[in-house]
Amino acid sequence: YFLFHTMFVGSLLLMLLVIIIYTIGLQGLGTLLSGLARNEFQAMEYALLIILPGLILTEAFWPIEALSPSLRPLVFLFPLTYLNRALRAIMLRGAGFSGIWLDLTVLSLYALLMLGLSVAMMKKRGYSS
Structure with missing residues (x-):
């Protein structure tokens, strides 16, 4: 925003929430890996x-339109797709919760899944306290 002088019309707090949820999912994925x-x-x-x-x-x-039609369904398997869409909607269109609810839901499910899998894997390996 400050560096590139882009227009920001959305909620900074909502953007931060989306980034935090995605980061929690990444932390779970990192722990799992x-x-x-x-x-x-x-x-x-x-x-x-x-x-x-x-x-x-x-x-x-x-x-997505620039990708081969056979690759387009794969786009929706990556949580980064939903992060990009949510951030773009917040920053450029001023979207609120109602505009990003699907992206926020997918990112939240991703975070819960990754954390759950990493906890289960750590318990199976005997790392629980």
Whole structure:
């Protein structure tokens, strides 16, 4: 906003909420991957297998219409798609909860799923206190 002098018309608090929910999901994913990997190099490989396709297929660099029709359904498997859509709606259109409810729901379910899976995996491996 300050650096690029872009127009921001939405709620900064709502944007922060969306980012925090997504970050919680990423933390769960990171914990899950670190628990599944045998060493740090394997964890980095797992992360790259998720991050790179996610960046390419999530409308971060080009619109979904620019993708091959066979790849378009994959866009909706990545939580980053919903983060991008929610942030774009908040920042550029001034959307509130009613405008991003689907994105917020998907991101919340992603966060809960990743945290749940990481806790279950850690308990299975004997890391519980």
